[in-house]
Amino acid sequence: MAGTREHLSRPRIVELALDIIDTKGLPALNMRRLAASAGVKPMSLYHHYPNKEAILGAVAESIAAAALGDPHAFGPWQERTRLLFVGLYELVQAHPRALPLITTGVLRTPSGRRWMEELMDVLLEAGFTPDAAARVYHLLGAFTLGLGYAQLLSLEVPAETIVGELTGHWADYPNLLRVGLQLAIWDQPADFATGLDVLLARFAEELDGAG
Amino acid sequence: MAGTREHLSRPRIVELALDIIDTKGLPALNMRRLAASAGVKPMSLYHHYPNKEAILGAVAESIAAAALGDPHAFGPWQERTRLLFVGLYELVQAHPRALPLITTGVLRTPSGRRWMEELMDVLLEAGFTPDAAARVYHLLGAFTLGLGYAQLLSLEVPAETIVGELTGHWADYPNLLRVGLQLAIWDQPADFATGLDVLLARFAEELDGAG
């Protein structure tokens, strides 16, 4: 190990990359900007990660690790499942602009896989068949991540832009006019819990019916 | 209007672009490839659209137009809402790789806005407040598009890739092993209807409670 001059390291790169993603968006993360933010030239990054994809993977893992709050919550399976998805949702809240990384990371990072492993543990133990467990994940996951995409969209395309594109057309869209900005903005985390519970209750019924 | 030599036109460009997206994916759509598929040089495209973004917008509109099946279905509001979201879901089924365009197109293309206008018409007429109507859209939309993203993911990252990355780690993930490929694949359109109905029923309750 050579100089310890306070410089680059894998965790440092990930930290800076995540900061760029959070503040400027995923497309704004490029090797030159990342290097500059580290006070280094672009090619130096390649001594720590083989390519950009590897850096994105490391960011995904770093984010996903935060979803593993308490490894094992107690209570009935509904509650444990609920907590797992609340964790996922909090991830999205914390780093909405990194959502595409979270999406792929669920099955492709160690922490993501551990999250999924625990979910499957809960569901199989509750009595779901493997296929049913996969369905639960897909539906709840789609709902959770779908809300994340709504949030991301309202971040990247501000409501004013949408409204601006509509000026002069309001006559064609009287009901859009009545509903207004709320359509282009998603910021009702409470509704996430509602939807999650409704879907969970449905799966509980299914399980009882079959068991 | 000059020559009618069978060549480029705006609809033709959109058609070819959509074909590339459907067969090779959104990232594979670039101006050079698109031009080549039209038997033309890249810069020729710029005589029909000002830039790539405009082409993507036109593709989004072209796709969205297909969601406007019967402009006005009959029946109670639940049924009409259901049909609108089924239409959206069919769009995703038809062109999963264009999903990011659909997502943004819902409020940014004429056809998308008409779809949204009709949805708001149905909901407001049913008695939802504007805010509640926006919530219905956000939750159902998140669910619908979220499933689309799951499908897109299983298209772009084949299950074998996921499994390949897990070889040697199966001991760490016994439950993932039991559930197997189904986790990485989404192909259960029937479940979409289930989830949709469950969420709709919940909103119906809410409406009755308030009205």
Place this chain on the structure above:
DNA sequence: AAGTAAGGCGTACAAAGTACGGTAACAGAC
């Protein structure tokens, strides 16, 4: 036949990922 506008194109530049080989600085051996 000549003018004119529309459609197509050649060239060239900027942004971004990264291959390749060089260099600097520090560790340990002697």
Place this chain on the structure above:
DNA sequence: GTCTGTTACCGTACTTTGTACGCCTTACTT
């Protein structure tokens, strides 16, 4: 203290992709 090898960093340059600018050809009009 000098030598040597390893580690971290970097300069240069090639590739891909979007697109600005201006030329050229075509085909219809008169």
